[in-house]
């Protein structure tokens with residue numbers, strides 16, 4: 001089976017690496033040169049909305065997926081007329097607009113922070129009494145890794161925040177004083193079969209994911225699964241979906257979802273029976289899904305900007321290095337390290353050493 005992917009970054013690369021053992025081959029569409037997936041997938045080089053290239057991709061492949069949610073909706077609509085595209089267009093359109101996304105959560109009875117759509121500074125000021133302080137303003141579309149958002153503490157902040165967003169349609173929502181941030185990686189197959197991984201606890205630095213720890217057996221698991229299942233069912237979803245959550249006391253609030261494999265699920269490559277990449281491919285290819293149980297105690301540390309000495313990383317027998325074939329540059333995700341240890345205690349110790357190494 002040949003799989004097409006819109007985007008040739010590290011997620012496409014890791015999808016291809018997981019798909020070869022299943023007998024799959026890959027073709028990506030990406031405008032870039034020296035893309036991460038180059039060594040493992042054919043590339044059609046050009047714009048995502050180039051209909052000639054999209055038609056060629058559809059012709060060459062049996063099913064198409066995408067590795068980022070800002071892929072133009074028109075490209076996916078065009079492809080969907082020629083070849084199955086998963087996750088479905090409705091999921092992409094919902095994830096591309098924070099208002100649609102939060103409205104879906106509300107309709108499905110999924111707890112989410114109070115929110116309001118705002119299209120002008122006046123509307124923002126009018127919404128504040130209902131939202132309360134502090135609040136977060138976010139662009140409705142094209143925000144990622146904390147970009148396109150600001151925290152509002154007082155009435156004086158409104159005008160400058162609105163200006164910084166350049167007046168684009170936005171969403172203002174209550175600031176959640178969360179204790180923990182989680183994500184749940186859920187997978188739905190073409191038959192409606194659903195499997196979920198154990199919750200992942202995530203820590204960000206400067207808006208970018210730094211650390212993920214698998215939390216099998218967490219008390220919030222059942223509620224997170226229930227949330228994910230509602231979304232998957234409503235969207236008639238196929239593939240991996242990542243739901244990001246805040247835990248504040250007893251409540252679990254949905255922040256957003258990504259219609260794709262996710263950085264917070266990278267630990268599954270070494271810490272789960274079937275990794276998120278393989279399960280995404282199984283789902284979109286109409287194959288049975290694989291078990292999501294953990295193997296040992298797993299965590300993942302992102303390599304942002306620099307790659308430490310490989311020998312030092314691998315001196316830990318429970319560490320697995322995953323490099324993306326990128327050159328080092330400040331702020332750039334260049335790889336990650338998974339730790340998968342036989343006990344929780346050992347994982348914690350090894351993780352501490354690894355974080356010190358990565359920060360040195």
Ligand code: AMP
Pocket residue numbers: 113136143144145146147173174175176177178181204207244255256
């Ligand atoms: P997002 O782009 O929505 O994923 O937001 C990026 C990060 O900003 C999240 O991972 C949180 O750490 C933080 N954040 C976003 N929304 C809120 C909120 N309503 N309350 C508190 N922190 C938030």
